[in-house]
Amino acid sequence: MADKQISLPAKLINGGVAGLIGVTCVFPIDLAKTRLQNQQNGSRLYTSMSDCLIKTIRSEGYFGMYRGAAVNLTLVTPEKAIKLAANDFFRHHFSKDGQKLTLLKEMLAGCGAGTCQVIVTTPMEMLKIQLQDAGRIAAQRKLMPQAVTPGGPVEMKSPTAMQLTRQLLKEKGIAGLYKGLGATLLRDVPFSIIYFPLFANLNNLGKKGGDGPAPFYVSFISGCIAGSTAAVAVNPVDVIKTRLQSLTRGSEEDSYSGVTDCIRKILRNEGPAAFLKGAYCRALVIAPLFGIAQVVYFLGVGEFILSHLPKRNN
Template sequence: MADKQISLPAKLINGGIAGLIGVTCVFPIDLAKTRLQNQQNGSRLYTSMSDCLIKTIRSEGYFGMYRGAAVNLTLVTPEKAIKLAANDFFRFHLSKDGQKLTLFREMLAGCGAGTCQVIVTTPMEMLKIQLQDAGRIAAQRKLMPQAVSPGGPVEVKSPTAMQITRDLLRQKGIAGLYKGLGATLLRDVPFSIIYFPLFANLNNLGKKGAEGPAPFYVSFISGCVAGSTAAVAVNPVDVIKTRLQSLTRGSQEDTYSGVTDCIRKILHNEGPAAFLKGAYCRALVIAPLFGIAQVVYFLGMGEFILSFLPKRSD
């Protein structure tokens, strides 16, 4: 990777294709993760991922599992493209004369990739979380009237991404879309620091020769293992980020002023185990997401597409 100039447009296309395929496959599990993480003591509707998905289908239909998918599918292309291309970019420029990167430099490249991606990740997840959690809030107000204000249950209309965006921009400006930016950085930077070096080293173990690429199934398995490991490692911060970015809550649910306040209230009211809510769902989301991403990425679909474009003659 370091012995030749990387093709940024190809990497962006690869990341985009990978993101679209991956999100389509695992989005219902991601919805269950968000709803499980947002549950607080006294307002529990779901006991597990399967219970959440079954109740979602019963109350909202099959497509209820894909609430917020349009936002994710729209923004996951630049998000995944930036993440993967930035890691390649930093690895390329941190390498010395084509020599193998040290572990520290691999982690530094991952840190750079995680920092770059939050430009898109924060507003994408801000909108996605509101849409994913709308069904939980509506069900809570219907089935658990004690969790609502004294006036009784209130009908909750499902917002659209555009409505949420307009309201946030009107009330808080661009900062409204970037609520939870600090928590997103605290999640995505460590995730990338863990994921990219772990993937690179696992993938290298499966190479048949010193120069040739690893078989696609090795890239897939390496992506799954590295992704699930990193996802579980940063799940406590993902819980904090999800709670901070959720705008609508039941009357018995805590609100938070920042990361420190969120940590303190979760520890006091729910205990340390609450930081692992949705961990297995997140692992099930991230494993295939990054496994698919790395297969698409290493197959070079972007390079294949660009090969059909006419080349400029300078």
């Protein structure tokens, strides 16, 4: 975020607005990323992001690319709000008398932000992945009707997010929604440690004056570069997280008992390159998401909304 002081309510609004706009714009690419990461050797349906999107439109229609979007749009506001506001909070807490933060303190602030956000991120990703991958499983079932069997707690052809939530809570309690929490932490904490310091330093390079904010295009480009860099850096963990959180898979596809088991089986059966599956999709998703977030902060959308709310008379 820019270095100007922003009230907490404005931070929350800015983070939420940025998340809603960003998810709407890039969700189809995120769907392709999930399906590419989940397909294993011997059960490949898609050769690339474009191939995945084309086949999705053909078999599921245009809105098939937005499977699981409702979950994201519902939960992305608190998720992004927590992430962005927490980073600003920790940066403010670590700074003394407005002095520039050291790189270590910037990384610690990012670490705090990444840790806070998993409260919302884990169940959001858990539900989203089931809905996004349902089309891939259905396509496999058509091609290999005897080879694909449901492997999770939900045995519905097209479950909704509410059906999934109720089933998971009934069978496994709240822990069902937090499957893959460890992998989510392993992804989101390093992501934030890389992203926030990198953005802050890139953004500072574009400042025209010593105290004034950088031009909005500098914030946008800095957000895109920092976001895509961090996304690619943590993609191996994102692959692990996606695999662990997938409840339904083909009968010939591996299942995993934990992070270590997942790493071992991927290395043995698919090779190291499998950890880069969907990396370019993830970069294409994250870059505009955080570029948009920085522009929303720069434009002061939250401050504008708050300034036009009717004031109470005491």
